[in-house]
Amino acid sequence: MDTLEIIGSSWQQPIWNNLVTLSYIKKELLGLPPLINYKKLTHFYNQLEKVWLHKAVIIQMGDCAERIIECDQQSVVPKIDLLHELSNIFSTLLNKPVITVGRIAGQYAKPRSNAIEKYRNTTLPVWRGDSINSPEPVSDARINDPKRMLISYHAASQTLSTIDDYIRSRPDMNLQVWTSHEALLLDYEHSQLRTTPDGRRYLGSTHWPWIGIRTLDLNSPHVEMLSNIDNPVACKISDKVSPDLITGLCKKLNPQKIPGRLTFITRFGHKHIHKLGPLVDAVLETGIPVLWMCDPMHGNTTKTANGNKQRIFDEMVDEVTSFQIQLAKRHACCAGIHLETTAEDIAECFGCGFNPKESELSNIVCDPRLNKIQAVELIKQWAINQEAL
Numbered sequence: 001m002d003t004l005e006i007i008g009s010s011w012q013q014p015i016w017n018n019l020v021t022l023s024y025i026k027k028e029l030l031g032l033p034p035l036i037n038y039k040k041l042t043h044f045y046n047q048l049e050k051v052w053l054h055k056a057v058i059i060q061m062g063d064c065a066e067r068i069i070e071c072d073q074q075s076v077v078p079k080i081d082l083l084h085e086l087s088n089i090f091s092t093l094l095n096k097p098v099i100t101v102g103r104i105a106g107q108y109a110k111p112r113s114n115a116i117e118k119y120r121n122t123t124l125p126v127w128r129g130d131s132i133n134s135p136e137p138v139s140d141a142r143i144n145d146p147k148r149m150l151i152s153y154h155a156a157s158q159t160l161s162t163i164d165d166y167i168r169s170r171p172d173m174n175l176q177v178w179t180s181h182e183a184l185l186l187d188y189e190h191s192q193l194r195t196t197p198d199g200r201r202y203l204g205s206t207h208w209p210w211i212g213i214r215t216l217d218l219n220s221p222h223v224e225m226l227s228n229i230d231n232p233v234a235c236k237i238s239d240k241v242s243p244d245l246i247t248g249l250c251k252k253l254n255p256q257k258i259p260g261r262l263t264f265i266t267r268f269g270h271k272h273i274h275k276l277g278p279l280v281d282a283v284l285e286t287g288i289p290v291l292w293m294c295d296p297m298h299g300n301t302t303k304t305a306n307g308n309k310q311r312i313f314d315e316m317v318d319e320v321t322s323f324q325i326q327l328a329k330r331h332a333c334c335a336g337i338h339l340e341t342t343a344e345d346i347a348e349c350f351g352c353g354f355n356p357k358e359s360e361l362s363n364i365v366c367d368p369r370l371n372k373i374q375a376v377e378l379i380k381q382w383a384i385n386q387e388a389l
Contacts, residue, residue: 011215011222012111013186014132014144022146022187029149029191034204035105035156036179038196041231044178044207047099048232048260051335052289055097058336059083059090060180060293061375062103065110065366068130068148068155076162078343079104084175086341086375093383099178103340105159106181106206108152109188110366111214127365130155131185135365149188156205180234183209186221193229202230210234213267216241218248227252234263238299239272243282250288263291265338269299270318273326280332291335294323296378301367308361311368313351317381324382328389337382342369352377 016022050056061083070076083102091098108131117126125142127135131152134141160179167175183189183203192205203209203225213236215222226233233253237246246264254262264283266276283290296316304310320337327334347354348361348368361368370378 011186011220012184012212014128016146016187017143018146025146025150026187026191029153029188032153034192034194034202035153035160036204036207038194038200038202038204038230041202041207043176045232045258045260047176048263048291050097051099051291052259052333054333056099057090057094057096058099058101058291058293059087059339059379060101060103060336061086061339061341063107063342064103064340064369065129066104066107066155066159066181067365068108068152071155071158071162073162073165076104076159077166080163080166080177082341082343082372082375083177084173085372086379087175089376090379090383093380094386099336100176101178101180101208102163103180104177105156105163105179106152108155109182109185111182111184111212113214129185131188146187149185149191152188178207180208180210181206182212183222183226184212184215186225189225193225200230201228206231208232208234210236210263210265212236213238213240216245216249218245218252223249223252232260232263234265234293236265236267236295236298237279238266239268239275241279243278246279247282247286250283250286250290254288254290257288259289260291262288263293263335265293265295266323267295267298268319270296270315270322272299273319273322276323276326277330280326280330284330284332289333291333292323292327293335293338294320295338296320296323297340297367297370304358304361306358306362308358309364309367310361311349313349313370313374313378316351316378320378320382321385324385324389334386337379339375339378340367340369341375342371345371347371349374 087098087100109129112126116123119137131149132144194204211222296319300315347356349370352374
């Protein structure tokens with residue numbers, strides 16, 4: 001599909017098809033229990049503080065965009081198996097504990113650069129993630145339906161139950177999976193804000209929300225929301241972020257200078273990652289503790305001659321390597337890696353002996369993901385780099 005119309009300045013929020021239904025759904029969501037336990041956030045902070053002290057590292061991975069139909073045991077368990085396996089490999093390679101974070105149980109909304117796309121001889125509203133509409137290339141599927149937010153909540157709840165059952169059935173693994181997603185869809189996220197009995201405000205939809213690059217602005221409602229919750233938070237950053245902006249984000253999102261409170265996830269691309277240094281310098285000058293992670297995938301997304309999205313493994317390696325070198329040079333906290341992965345036995349990215357066909361690329365619902373072999377090779381390269389620094 002070809003994208004046509006650029007999305008304006010509505011902070012990536014959809015125009016819903018029925019405002020009466022929207023009001024009902026938001027009220028319904030407000031009355032539902034939080035998906036996470038507030039008390040566990042203290043344990044999460046303790047783990048993130050170990051990363052700040054260079055005593056642990058983070059692996060964060062999962063689907064580009066979760067599907068709400070994939071919340072059953074058959075769909076969720078392979079994802080957790082892969083997450084657990086890569087976490088163990090990462091820990092062995094680095095000889096450090098690994099904090100295991102999934103892009104899971106909430107990654108149902110996606111920011112888009114364009115409002116509509118061309119499919120064959122028609123134009124359609126773009127798919128914005130399962131919380132909003134459906135990816136099937138027909139007009140009815142692309143209607144922005146607020147009822148899907150309620151379906152997403154229950155899908156996330158079922159996913160979390162499956163994860164809990166998985167962990168309980170394997171006590172010898174000593175596994176803790178933290179959830180994360182982009183806190184993009186404000187109607188959903190605002191309805192998940194909760195207050196503890198002693199007045200603490202937190203986001204009940206996930207342990208670790210992040211702000212994407214398209215809504216990263218000191219005046220954005222997303223930054224405002226995350227500045228007022230107790231959860232640890234993260235921001236995706238690119239070469240478009242200025243030293244002034246990143247300094248402002250530090251001061252607004254971590255004014256109390258809490259280790260583990262704020263993470264910056266770089267997504268520059270291998271051609272632009274050399275521009276990271278001045279941003280790291282600007283953060284260090286604030287004296288505010290920040291964890292730095294590398295997302296080597298989003299900045300390395302290009303298109304084939306046929307217009308399909310592609311990602312090339314060697315470009316990801318180049319970005320990871322430059323990221324690690326620049327962080328080490330400045331003695332900043334190199335916290336870990338953020339990947340989009342699939343547990344399926346398929347190939348969506350080029351490299352490690354895989355060369356997906358155009359027909360395979362055209363069937364990818366969102367962005368290309370690393371398969372298990374590719375993900376393992378990438379974290380091996382991370383470990384090789386760390387040992388050399």
